Amino acid sequence: MSTKSLVWSVLTALVLMILNNTLYVIKETEKGVLLRFGEVVNPDIQPGLHVKFPFVNNVRKFDGRVLTVDAQAERFLTQEKKALVVDSFAKFRVIDTARFYTATNGEVQRAMGLLAQRINDGLRNEVGIRTIQEVVSGERDQLMRNITLDLNKVAAAELGVEVVDVRVKKIDLPPDVSDSVYRRMNAEREKEAREHRSQGQELAEGIRAAADREVTVILSEAYRDAETIRGTGDAEATRIYAEAFGSDQEFYSFTRSLRAYQDSFQGSGDILLLKPDSDFFKYLKNPEGQQ
Incomplete structure (x- = not known):
């Protein structure tokens, strides 16, 4: 490689390095702050291409979308001094980049840890003034609204973030009491x-x-x-x-006699002993029934 080519290569590398340290881009999904020797000079950089002074200014970028913090399940006592294990999560986003950077040094995980602690504190306060029935079903929506409002005020003032929503994923009884509760139920x-x-x-x-x-x-x-x-x-x-x-009484007597004859002589071996002048045979002797 000739000396001229080497010089041009060095110049090109210097120009690219200067441009890389001079130009920066803020995306639509990002928020950023411009620092000068570590001090915030522009807390709300708009999306687009921007210029900074190399080695003097520094840019910190944060995710501007809604983020999720999953708080660790904690054990809380209700108004009746009954223990419940509550698992919750929250949705938040950065609204004050300068305050967020100052409070967390721009570390999202640190902000999530601080929010998780405050979520559990709010849950402890809200669960402590309610019964199990109210926490599980009766006032569950009101409980989450109260936590969201209270946490949003604290988070905006201390961390520069807006809490969009707080939700309870699951409410369980502690393992040491669940068996006895199930047996009683x-x-x-x-x-x-x-x-x-x-x-x-x-x-x-x-x-x-x-x-x-x-x-x-x-x-x-x-x-x-x-x-x-x-x-x-x-x-x-x-x-x-x-x-x-x-x-016709005579005909009636005649029919009765015929029925008596029929009933008396039903078998071939039947024998009936009567006097010859008996009234039983009067119609056999005389059709008119006279003796």
């Missing part, structure tokens, strides 16, 4: 089940007794009506027979 459910079964059996017995009573009433009424109808029929039949036989 199981006993209560079994007691409630026994009560429901006894009530059901009592109701079933009442329904069954009412049904049996109704069946008895229906059968007795039906038997009464049947007997009434049968009596009326028998009376009508007797009346008709009486009228029929009363119109």
Whole structure:
């Protein structure tokens, strides 16, 4: 390589190095602060291409999007002095780059650690004034809104960040008390089940007794009506027979004798001993039944 080429290479490298230390870009998803010997001179650099003095100015860039801090699950006591293990997370973003840089030296992980501590402090205060029922379901939304508002004020003043939302992921009982709680809940459910079964059996017995009573009433009424109808029929039949036989008494006596003959001589070996002049044979001797 010639001397001229070497000089041009050195000059090109120097120019690129100067440009690299002079020009910088802030993306739309970023926030940045401009420092001069470590002092903040521009706390809100707009997105785009910018110029700085090499070796004098320095630029610190931060993520301007919404970030997530996952707080470690902590054990808190409720108003009834019952322990709960609460797991939560928060959404935040940088709004004051100068304050954020001053408080955390521009380290996002450090900001997350400070926010996680404040989230747990807020949860401890809110859970301590509520019962288990209120924490789990009754006032859970109100609890998270209160924590978000309180934490947002502190975070904006101390860290230069805005807390967008705080959410509880999971609420559990501590392992040392969960077994006893589950056993008590199981006993209560079994007691409630026994009560429901006894009530059901009592109701079933009442329904069954009412049904049996109704069946008895229906059968007795039906038997009464049947007997009434049968009596009326028998009376009508007797009346008709009486009228029929009363119109010709001799014919009635004749038919009775025939029925008596039929009933008396049903088998080939039947024997009947009677006097020859018995009234039993009067219609056999004389069609008119005279002796």
